[in-house]
Amino acid sequence: MKLTEKEVEIIEILEKDARIPIETLAKMVSLSVGETEAILKKLEETKVIVQYTTLVDWRKVDGHEGVTAMIDVKVTPKRGVGFDEVAERIYRFPEVKSVYLMSGAYDLSVVIEGRSMSEVAKFVSEKLSTLDSVISTTTHFILKKYKHDGTVFDQGDQDHRIVMVP
Amino acid sequence: MMQQTKKSYLSETVARLKPSGIRRFFDLASSMEGVVSLGVGEPDFVTSWSIREACILSLEQGYTSYTANAGLLELRQEIAAYLARKFHVEYDPEAEILVTVGASQAIDLALRATVNPGDEVIVVEPSFVAYGPLVTLAGGVPVPVETNGDDHFKIRPDQIERAITDRTKALIICSPNNPTGTVLHKEELEAIARIVKKHDLLVISDEIYAELTYDGPYISFAAVDEMRERTILISGFSKGFAMTGWRLGFTAAPAEILRAMLKIHQYAIMCAPTMAQYAAIEALRNGEQDVEYMKKSYRRRRNYFVQSLNEIGLSCHMPGGAFYAFPSIRETGLTSEQFAEKLLLEEKVAVVPGNVFGAGGEGYIRCSYASSMEQLQEAIKRMKRFLARL
């Protein structure tokens, strides 16, 4: 889809901060609030903007630490549907946060989020490994998130500048 | 014993020099908590990681000694390529480019290399606070020419012409301008060029904000017909590349002038810091995307901030470059100092009173929008509340 410069600019701003007030957003791109609303509606309807999400540092919330694992999955592709069918069978599980088809040593990269290590282990052994086309899995637990989707966790964002410079 | 009045050890020139008008506000503002500062004249971005990393690598490799006086040849070559690529001006890296300690040192060198005692130098005001004092320190006489907000702070050729005397040596222009953000367009530069040529003047063109031009391509004064031979182009890495603390700038000028500047530089400074020069090479080779990213971000903040200022009743022209908005506060009946002080004390928003930038600045305040959107929104909220109470 060919988008205008302003439309792209609106997406870029929202990608960084989806909660920016529409009046502020409109001013940033020099459009009226009405025009901005119309663009947003169009972007949402055409699914260019798929969803507005919140990046949470769950470690900070007691009892919600959770675990994330990245699992390398080797599979046998099926005639006619290739990897798509098995990928779909995997991504339908709600525990699965993302699924990517990869080049290299394995075929699918699957990201799982669970409440505990044993919950993830259970999912891998009972659900994932038992799928017909799955040949093998290698599970990597994430020990600490430093940066996720372009955002650095726990970054001191204080302003180092002195208050006034001529 | 004979009573003696203690003599002053200070040079008369320095003793007479006015301290920067901003000092008092700085002391006041930094003693307060919770200040939203629009007073800073520098990017709020940290220098790109790849540039910082290039500096670290140069240290790891042990490049800790002096460079050539004029700067690393490799860097001068990159600067020449950059000037040619972006601004369409050609300079010989061996004879016409000098790497300096910030644009600040380049301005100082330009003046000291060209001004004779008593020579007049025209300074277009409101202007960067250093021009006048640096002219004085070079033994010259600054001659302010006042622009005003109704003309978007553009200098009119006849104003320059009226300020010219037989002692006039040079003209300092700065586009995009600090503090007004005004950008001079092609025709305006050409009109200045005609006068400059007619009166055989030298032009010191401070182009430190060239990268931060928002509404069209930047035109260097040196790229205007027949101006290269009488222009000292000043620029650097501080603003566009978010490298204020690195103290690195450069100047490009015809060989004869550059040689004279180099002579002073050689005796006074030896060379610019070596690690900063290695970082600058990386900035010019691979920094373009980051510059574009920062520029885009400033542009959005400008649009938001200037429109909001106008909405809350501080009329402000749309600045074409740099990261300053320069709204009028005349309607409030306060002087710019009164306004800035009251705003700081009552709402904890720090702005710079326009009068520190010289003639034509009274009645205005300088607000830097190189701050996060959250800070800018907060500043607007507080200023609106402040104005409603006046």
Ligand SMILES: Cc1ncc(COP(=O)(O)O)c(C=O)c1O
């Ligand atoms: C117009 C202008 N010229 C020069 C400078 C100084 O730049 P540098 O940090 O490269 O010395 C500044 C900094 O505020 C400026 O606004």
